[in-house]
Amino acid sequence: MDLTTFLIQCLNALQYGLLLFLVASGLTLIFGIMGVINLAHGSFYMIGAYMAFALAPLVAATVGGGFFTTLLVGLVLAVALGYLLEWAFYSFLYTREHLQQVLMTYGLILVFEELRSLLVGDDVHGVQAPDFLSGSIPLGDLMVYPVYRLFISGVCLLLALGMYFVFAKTRLGMMIRAGSTNREMVQSLGIDIKFLYRVVFAAGVAIAVLAGMVAAPVSSVYPGMGGLVLIICFVVVVIGGIGSIRGALLASLLIGVVDTFGKVLVPQVAGVLVYVLMAVILLWKPDGLFKAG
Amino acid sequence: MNSPEILLRGMGISRRWGGLTALDNVSIDVARGSVHAVIGTNGAGKSTLVNILSGELEASAGAVHLLGQDVSRWSQPRRARAGLGRSYQRNTIYPSFSVLENCRLAAQAMHQRPWAWWQSASACVKTMQAAQDAAAQAGLQDLLAREAGLLSHGQKRQLEIAMCLATRPSVLLLDEPLAGMGAEETERMLELLTALKASHAMLLIEHDMDAVFRVADVITVLVNGQRIACGSPEAVRNSPEVRVAYLGEH
């Protein structure tokens, strides 16, 4: 592998890893803070991807907006969806056993898949990146790299930094962190824990949807994509440690590297490599690289 | 006079969590035929000490000797099979099983035979006998068929002890057996503990001071992870350090 290819794959790995981090952080947050294991999290990613496909012409026709408008509309819809779902469904799961949560959210996956099938159909779709973001730009004099992939990495980094800022530096973040370790205490301080959970859940959904929307031009849009992303997110969480954002970031980047280089170097076994990585890490650290923190 | 046979010995046990020291160089001896009580304020390290002695927690420093053997690296199940029984502050009984089954399952630990898949568990005479004996010792012989979850709180605590006894241990680690009990139940439990004293080495964590002074032969006082006193109940009661550090705030 020459240097150019190597650098390109590094950037690909970074982009995939960051995208994965975005989706996985929503999953690990919702579990770490509310104690709910949500199998339908992959479905939110899928909803985002299908929104990118289906919303763009709608937005163009009604409001005359382009790419960013579609993203904004999708984001607003996602927050609303998350808020509604938490109120109507997920709030009943907090006190239930994990097995019940697994099954009920699995049932939800089936519902989402069929609703998508009813509304948009089962075809595989490609989504075009907006003109001003397509094409490639030279990076140094070693290589050219697709602009859109840089855009994805940029968006993910921005969101990651935003999450860090909210968690570490704002009052809301402090309340969320407090609520995750001691629910009763937070309630007795007069903070409305129900509202807090709803906000966190809506944010988790919105992040996953946004990730799906942003990734659509690169990953294409197809039924079953939700399930695949979900399982990889599980691997991220297992490797990184549940509830740990740091762990999710490290694990995502690790997986990004293993998967990307695996596909290039040993394409036949590439699909399996990520799981081998997980097995190796489990041998060494059964609780993941970092515990909640 | 016979020197008492030390069945359980903790030597120089320390436990640190990052910068926090939960236990600092604590030693403790538990002899056959005696009750060694450990008292102290909340967070003084009592539960940590018991967890290290039982094997649920690893010490940062120090050693644990059981029946003369160094068991510091032994897992909890292994120590239990070697004769170390443990009861918990919060009930760990199996609520959906009968009282007899609770005891029988505990007794099974000493006669496991997991490969005999065709044999019914209740066919094993040894485990049934040990279970019935343990239940009788704890005063539950008339409640064998009752579902454990339906027992009164005091009876559940008795069952907690019975499960300990089912493996016929030589050493008993009892974590607040009187927790949540009324006066009559406490009286019954104290009678049970006194009856057990003769054949076991018992370590007792308790907050009920009257009970402690009634039943204990030796008392260790822990404050902030350190042993500030260890001696007979009289000696401890009169010790100035204890009066200042602990009994005053009690």
Added chain:
Amino acid sequence: MRAQLPKFLFVLASFAALAVFPHVAGKFGVDLATKIMIFAVLALSLELLVGTTGLVCFGQAAFFGIGAYATVLFSPSDGPGAVATLLPLCVLLAAAYALVVGALSLRTKGVYFIMVTLAFAQMAYYVVHDTPLGGGTDGIYLMMKPVLGDWLDLEKPLVMYRFTLACLLATFVFLALLGRSKFGHALAGIRVNEQRMRATGFSTYPYKLAAFVVSGGIAGLAGFLFAVKDGFVNPEMMSWHISGEVLIIIILGGLGHLRGALIGAFAFALLQEFFRSEAIFGEFAKHWHLGLGLTIIASVALLPRGLVGIPGQLRGRKPGSHSGGALAQAAPTKAGHEQS
């Protein structure tokens, strides 16, 4: 123990009904019933893990698929294979993978365990999906169905039906005996309070691993039966949706009871046929997952003890009583974000 008689009679009646069923049913009925019985075997394997031991495994499809693929891969291409060697081989291979997966997964607890078992099953899926070993997405055909000596020709549907029924009965009896043995009681204790079991003197890891391996082996048996019945295997047999379906089957039927696996397998199949029926749903029939998904949500929410628990629920029995399933039992409940 007087409560045991109705349950025993129910099971006896069920097997008797299954025995005479081919005489009243047509070809389609026999075929469907065979498939349901195979899934009942698979469900029983998961019941041992989830219902008895309390280990929520989301990767049962892997052992099922390995049993199936082994059947095809180890059948000779020029003649029928021998059931006497093929069946044990499939069971052993599935159990071997279960040993590896279990050894690694059981180092984790709670939610991690669910995720890790799912991931390992997905790994097996990718092995047959991507590598030439599994024939890729097209799958592989079984050239000739295996025989047992001269008298058991599994090519004939009726013979296959009876053979499957015999396997189901044998599995049921085996697990029933296992359940009342010391091993089974120990597993139940681990489910209710593993810490107490350890404090009493049980090394719980070997017990859990043994349960995992036995469960994997039985799932491999189901895989063998499935491969023989259809004469065809493909990677979708290892799809995580199969793992999900088996989990739903045992919850629907009722966790903690062997007959729950039987009831669940039949109920689930009936539900599938119901939602798929064009006669009832017209053109929405192809979106049958919607009805199924909603039913799953409703049944978990409203029937915590599954179908088996309906008589008890109607009588107003409190959850946590002796016959309650694991979902409704007073097992150590999660306080929010537990580590175990």
